[in-house]
Amino acid sequence: MRPRTLLGTGTVAALAMTALVVTPAAAADHPVINEFSASTSGTDVEFIEVQAAPGTDLSGHSLLEIEGDAGSAIGVVDGAWAAPALDESGFGLLELTADDLENGTLSLLLVQGTAAVGDDIDADDDGTIDIDVDLTLVDAVAVHDGDTGEITYGTELGVAYDGADFAPGGASRVPDGTDTDTSADWVRNSFSLAGIEGSTATPAAGEAWNTPGAPNEVFEEQEPPTDPVCLTDGLTAIGAVQGEGEATTITTPVTVEGVVTGDFQAGGFDGFAIQDAGDDDPLTSDGLFVYAPDAPELVEGDLVQVTGTPSEHYGMTQIAGGALLDCGDAELPAPVELSLPIDDHESFENMLVTLPQTLSILEYYDYGRYGQVVVGTGADGTGRQQQPTAVADPGSEEAAAVAAANAANRITIDDARSSQNPDPAIHPGTLEEFTLESGFRGGDTIAGITGVLDWRFDTWAIQPTEAGTFAPVNARTTAPEIEGATLEVASFNVLNYFTTLGSRGAQTPEELERQEAKIVSAITELDSAIVGLLEIENNDGAALETLVAALNEANPSVDGSARWAGIDTGTIGTDEITTALIYQPALVSPEGEHAVLDASVDARFDTTANRPALAQSFRDLDSDRVVTVAVNHLKSKGSACEGDTGSPEQGNCNEVRTLAAAALADWLATDPTGAGTEGSLIIGDLNSYDHEDPITTLEAAGWTDLLGQFEGEEAYTYVFDGLLGYLDYGLADAALLPSVAGAAAWHANADEPSLIDYTMEFKQDAQDALWAPDAYRASDHDAVVIGLALAAEPAPTEPAPTEPSPTEPAPTQPTDPGAGEGTDPGAGPGAGGELPRTGGGPSAWLLLAAMLLLGAGGVLLRRRRA
Template sequence: MRVSRIAPLAGGLLCWAGAAQGALVISEYVEGSSFNKALELYNSGTDTLDLSQYSLDLYSNGSSSATGSLTLTGTLAAGETLVLAHGSAATDILMLDPVIDNSVINHNGDDAYVLRRGVEVVDRFGRVGERPAEGYWGTADDNTKDHTLRRKLSILVGDADFSGVFDPAVEWDFFASNTFGGLGRHGEDDTPEEPLLGSIGACGDPATLISAVQGSADVSPLAGAVHEVEAVVTVVYPDLEGYFLMEDVADQDMDPATSEGLFIYQPGFTVAAGQQVRVRGPVSEYFGQTQISAQDVVVCASDMSVPAVTFSLPLENPEALESMLVQVPAGLTVTEVYDLGRYGSVVLSEGRLPVPTHVAAPGEDAMAQQQYNDRHRIILDDASNQQNPGTVIYPQAGLAADNTLRVGDQAGAFTAVLSYGFDAWRLQPVSEVTFEATNVRPAAPARHPEANLRVAAFNVLNFFNGDGQGGGFPTARGARNAEELARQRDKLVAALTALNADVIGLMEIENDGYGSASAIAELASAMGASWRYVDPGTATLGTDVIAVGLLYRSDVVEQAGTAAALTDEAFAQLNRVPLAQAFRLVNGDEAVVVAVNHFKSKGSCDEATGADMDQGDGAGCWNPTREAAATALQAWLSDDPTGLGEQGARTMIVGDLNAYAKEGPVTLLENAGYENLLARFHGDEVYSYVFFGQSGYLDHVLASAALQQHVVGAGAWHINADEPRALEYTTQYKSEAQIDAFYAPDAYRSSDHDPVYADLRLVAGEGGETPAEPGDDDDDGGAVGLMLGLAMTLLGWRRRARRV
């Protein structure tokens, strides 16, 4: 396929004296639903073009002056194409790695484009200065609105008369809305490179077997040649612009290494499942999947069927089942729902899959676990390449805030076609897929009956509050406007309140100080009058846009000593500055130091150098940077940073260490005497984060030797990691109906991390009392907290009752 991505202009390239330039033309125009907007440019000449000489101007709604302009860069070889697209277009468009420009590639059928080389007009689409009354150029049937238009292959030079009458039928062919299959392939896949000889044969004539088309390798041995196949249609998928065939049992070669299924690319097809059809066209590999682009089709019979073959994990040789009808047994576990709302897909596996370094030390054992994981999971798609689908079909009755699909749920038996796309094997459903809610939403964790203090940690998913007065948006992260902030705040408050903690370490809160308009002040105020936050006495906590923070219930605990932060050594950059504060129960004697942390993430690996690069052992990049943070942290805490005057103080390290249980930063702290409380109470079964279908915990609660005897319980509250991100507060990538249907002001998917906690039993001093449960004080905030906690429990029960 001729897809050219823009590359930097090489020094000295295109500097030949008198070099001839090719002709750049607009070769395809996509005007589909939502943001499915794209253009294709084609170099129809014989020489490489310097694209920096070209620009594309948009003329919206009949304007006579450009309303947007895009200057191109790089080069484009002869016969190559360049795709330009809106950044929120469908995945089929974005996977072509297009040039993204949301301000220019955004048309609605009555908007004109002009392509220029310098000041010279070289091509146009539409008529500048005219806004057609019907909303399109063309006829009622063939027009520029809600259609894809492809330039006729005979057109090699652009139309420079941008103010002249525009009749699209003269130079363009018309296709249905949301037809993307020709993008990046102008002049190649629309017509075979060699003319077809003869016509399609009659039904029953000799035909090429599908097994021969597929072959036993990754690439078809017949790619590039024209062939005829005759087989049964197993399923048609309008959104995939084609259908799947499977060879009749009598014609199967019974070779376990070759597939008996094949995808037929045919936009606007008219066949139906159960028909036996004869198809003629060129064989090709489209992003790893073998297909025939149908040019002639004959229906030979109806009411035909072929049996599905058994599907099981692991897939030892998926190529042998490519495009075949398969029977998937009941009991596969949902192991990832991150893309459910955005792309309609989920990941299924044999049981929940652990992050390798959650259960094994980085190295050979972790890599063995990774290989196991990779072989024991499969994507369940929705038979569509539509991005942000209007209806998310999973779970049954459609995704909604009160009808979720969670990691850990199980799928019933179903039939599907095994396809390949976007670098992964996928099950495209043929029958309805139902799910059993085997991992129901949990109510808030009850406090241990002997505990009188709960310490928790919660990554609050970039809680930024603008200027703190309803404006100041957009900010560096988080909510994009005041409406989203309110939605985010309500979900966080519901979760934080129901968590029933007395001290909460926060991560990913805006680093905007500690004044009344700060993010941490707004969050504390929303939680009730008894809630306070620790002010370390600095303008900000380090220089990152996000910081850690500490909230506490002033009717349960009080600050002891002074707040302390470590701003040098390993925390001068990359690792966020840690914050430590000692707390005592009100009227109590024993103090507990809580240190909240957020180590360097595993992202931005392209910036890592030396030992910080990904070593391929499962720990990811920046591991030495996180290990340095762990070493500096425990040394700092051993030196009484809060001024209690106690050596070996009772200390708890909490927060997002961006390291899983068996990775170096955690084991360094364990070797320094800190106990991993999640492992103590739950072994390997606990998790707080799901990433690429693998579960583990990045969020930790660790206790020093002096504190361990006081710990009576610990755990994670699984309200976020198992839930689809579509249920978050954001309104982005959702229809108006989904903005309402996907949202509830409850704790579920209030963040992407689950909160973790530890329950402690401390000895009260003279006159000390067991602290009141949230809501026992008389302020309105406490009452709201109690009501929210009760509402959470009832809501969780109701939702579980609705799931079948």
């Protein structure tokens, strides 16, 4: 621009000195702002270039950015920098960082003198630079983004100044130094960083290259060759591009040739994988990803040549942009057979591979959102993977070996899409649409999946091109029935059942209806006499009342009485979620008062972290036995606890949970309900795997882990990071243990993908429709069922008095055979399979045996209300 008085507006404190001096007009005989860049694709690359006759001294000159957006401090200095020194060619470059310059309306001024950020050069907002500003204006250029009420200072480059339909992000004077004081002096720069070091982009026809510190140049589009010819010489092997390391070492353009092995142009990857015949080097991959969002449609088997500069994109080698030639068809390479564990993924990056092993579906947490599942095997090459501390002691060599084997024996199957919540959801084994009739569960297997191995989102994954052999080996089951049980107790996590919408649980009435339907279905099928609930809203019993009402509506009794009832505790503790107990009044009745264990009862039970424990005794109406049930939800492993550094193997807050377990055992030993209980049961989510300190603490106090006893080391109720273990428990004290008939987890939740749960917030309509009002995926934890054999105690009989025979000893007092005396305590009910009791001499025992033989009573059957 020729030096002149500029128009503009401004606010706040003017620079009060002498008048702004305007130098005489002259074209190209004064320093000018020659090129600038304020906004580009990706992270902004920003700079201001000045140009003048070589040898011109710009000391004492400054470059200023002036605010022009309506509603902002118009006329205020947003940026101020000393003018750069000129090189021998007369160019000076001021390199800026991203966001130094605004992306909207702004003015750039070259002045003699200095100003500070925040100074106002138009305090009266009259559109004219104030006369009391002590600066000499040398040159100015401005960008106007088209919004109304905005002011610029200098030659204005507006939205359509050159016929385009958007404001320029940068511009160049062409030729250098031209200054006719009009927008015709300026050519917009390439927005796609063409010309910037490292960029392979090309300007659109008529745009200027970005040439910071160098002569300006307009791109003139060249006519493409009319008959492109595929090269026979000068090709670079893909293995040479990949190299033997984790990153390519080639930084100059190359031409590679390969067969398209994976077409990923749709779905967000915007490219395709190619593979050449190989270089016989086992350390280099023969596959490569080509990022080409504007490429013509390709299919697997096309032979292409691609010219471009190799680079690393978040750790994966690729070629972006450049020329693409279709050289006909070619036979697909045979997929490389890989078996877990894979020693060196990098040497197969973007190659076509197949996994012949039978792999179990381990993890599906990201399936609904990203279309990914993790598959793998246990350490022995089969089955699923276990949490290390579910099968071995924390810190042991065995636990470390399990962890290492887990990490080595797994890989992700992706869906070749980068979008979130994709529709349709693609089955990882069959590659067909996921439906309720053709879905999968954790533990189902896939063999022979084939696809391109790549590295995305910090994960090695197969982008499948050919379906594998899917086997639904882990079919759904109905609720477990404990053989020999007369009464069942269940622990059930209801996963944030909140009647208050918009908090942790349902966000809408429809979501609450869907959530409630699944929970009611699950509890109905369990049909246990007593159910401990976890993660129900702690709102003074309102959520519990709503759930009980829903259960009774779904399960009307024949006589019209309520089939279900809840223990009215009101609000317990201060957490948003709490524990609760429901029961069937036709089967049991509460005995005594409910009791709560919190820090006020025992300081070891930290209720700033743990939810308070809830205990209630129940009288079995069939046997007249009294059993106490304590439902618990200890602190999770997710977040840290103050003063508790946690454990590398056992997670955060391990000490908090361990102290709580010790307090719980001591508390229950005091009969806290005052009901004179004949045995106690701990249920709930203890947030600890069975070899961890809280559980071993309870075992040392005389409690028996029933899932471990009846289902063994491979028992589980939860899947985290693809690893099995159980956090949900049934533990019996020594008095109750002989009456335990069995325990089992119902795998209706942990093995199901969350895609079918009640939530609707992020799902597409087709995925919302996968919900069904059944028990499956009612929660993320599996329910635990404990069966008790509570046979009625026979009434003692009094034998008629007799005189002792001279040859027989006098009768002795009847003795208690003891809890499980002469039997394996882990063998369930039998001779010792009842609660400890006194009374009943030998004749009474004989009478009971006769009654059993005659079918007169006392048969141990699972009892459910009809």
